[in-house]
Structures are given as C-alpha cells and as structure tokens.
Amino acid sequence: MTKVVIVTGGSRGIGAATARLAALEGYAVGVNYRQDAGAAGEVVREIESAGGRALAVRADVGSEEEVERLFDEVEAGLGRVTALVNNAGVLERQTRVEEMDAARLTRVLTTNVIGSFLCAGAAVRRMSTRHGGAGGVIVTVSSRAAVLGSPGEYVDYAASKGAVDTLTVGLAREVAAEGIRVCGVRPELIETEIHALGGEPRRVTRLAPGIPMGRGGSPEEVARAILWLLSEEASYVTGALLDVGGGR
Ligand code: NAP
Secondary structure, three states: OOEEEEEOOOOOHHHHHHHHHHHHOOEEEEEEEOOOHHHHHHHHHHHHHOOOOEEEEEOOOOOHHHHHHHHHHHHHHHOOOOEEEEOOOOOOOOOOHHHOOHHHHHHHHHHHHHHHHHHHHHHHHHHOHHHOOOOEEEEEEOOOHHHHOOOOOOHHHHHHHHHHHHHHHHHHHHHHHHOEEEEEEEEOOEOOOHHHHOOOOOHHHHHHHHOOOOOOEOHHHHHHHHHHHHOHHHOOOOOOEEEEOOOO
16 A cells, blocks of 8 residues: 655655655655745655655645645545644744733644644544544654743743643544554754744754753654654554653
C-alpha cells in the first residue's frame, strides 16, 4: 500500500524537515501551509527532484472547511491518507500572562489546539476501521513547553501544548482498537524561524547553555523521531510522548 502522509505546517522548520525525510522514506507527502506558498512549493520541488511525490495544499488548520478540503485534495492527488503529522503551530511575542488579551489567546489556541483536534478528527474519519478505513498513525508535535510552562515568554503557547499532549494520550486510547496509533514528540529549543515570531530570533543561542547537551537541536533531529514513531518499528507504541530536547 502507498504510504501517504499529511504534514501540517510543512512549508518550513520542523514540518519541512519532516516532509523531506518522509519522502526519502517512501511516503507521498501532502505539504500543508497557511500563507507562504513559495516556501511550500520549494519543499515540493525538492521532494520531486529527488524522485518523490508531494503536493502543496494551502489550508488554515483552525478552519473546519479548510481541513476537510486539505484531506480531500491530498487524497485526490496522492491517494488514501495513512499518516498525519500534526505539526502546525504558532506563538506570539514574549510577554506575561497579565498582558495577554482574548484576541491573542484565541489565535494561539485556534491553531495549536483546535487545529490539532480538527486534523486528528479528519484523519480518524478516514483511517479508523470503525469507519471502514485501513488504519494509520498520527504524530502530534507538542513541546517541552507543555511541562516547563514558558514563564515570562508565552504561557499561552505552553498551555496549548499541554492540551495537545492530552489530545495525544486520550485519542490514542480512544482509537487503539481501530488500527490507529497516536503518539507525540516534545521538542525543545530547535533552530527554526518560530523564535522570531516571539520577538527573539537568537533565542536558541541565548538559551543553549542551559540545555544539558549544551546546544539547540536541528529540525532534522526532530523529523527523525517523528519518522520513527510513524514507522512499523514503533508498532506497539501508542499514547507515548517522546521528548526531543537534549536532556531538558
Ligand atoms: P515555524 O518554523 O514557525 O513553522 C510553522 C509552520 O506552521 C509553517 O509552515 C506555517 O506556515 C505553519 N502554520 C502556522 N499556522 C498555521 C495554520 N493555522 N494552518 C496551517 N499551517 C500553519 O515553526 P517550527 O519551529 O518548525 O514549529 C513546528 C512545530 O514544532 C510547532 O507546533 C511548534 O510549536 C513546535 N515546536 C517548535 C520548537 C522550536 O524550538 N522550534 C520547540 C518545540 C515545539 P506559513 O509559513 O505558511 O504560515
């Protein structure tokens, strides 16, 4: 059976690294993005020039209709979806809880929590044996922030990742007998553009000395953990949260 994976937020950072590695491991890849069509198109071109199959699909994971269209377009273009990497995530400028308004909280929770739920639900409706599907795997991309709390930076983002962890554990048990495994990775301090969104592009350099391994991680190091969880090598692993954080 052809392996088809949707990677949400696949246009850059951890998502792009996961899309590229998945293609090398034989997956046809749905590369989802929200606004940067050029970056998503570049990931698709790289995959195709290495002999793989990929399709870029614009969709906001916080929108029910757009998530449905994402899955439909990937299935029409690449085939039945067998895996989902729930990777799309956002944070906003570093601040304290007393400065956060409802508009900001809504933006962060809509992408990180509602988006993860909507994509997971769309995947289950297609993969679950309960719905006539052939099974599959979902990997959520959480964060060590779920445990550390990100004080003084973005407690809202950290809390959203706590919700993603609970989704992972609960959904894993809900669909375990329906052919679907659900696992999560919890990266910490990875070199991507997300830190610029928080207003500190050099955040990894500042905080690296506090990581037991003494350095930040690369998107590829997270991608390898995700691909292992997606693979048959992890066939008895579900509901697990794998920390990818250099010991922190
Ligand atoms: P990034 O470089 O900022 O990339 C984020 C990706 O998500 C982009 O492709 C972006 O697409 C997409 N995206 C954002 N909002 C979206 C939405 N509503 N719908 C669809 N796509 C959306 O981030 P990253 O660092 O690779 O992070 C990826 C995941 O890892 C996130 O869930 C993040 O919380 C988690 N994580 C990162 C770190 C770290 O240190 N980097 C640590 C722990 C966890 P557009 O560019 O088109 O908007």
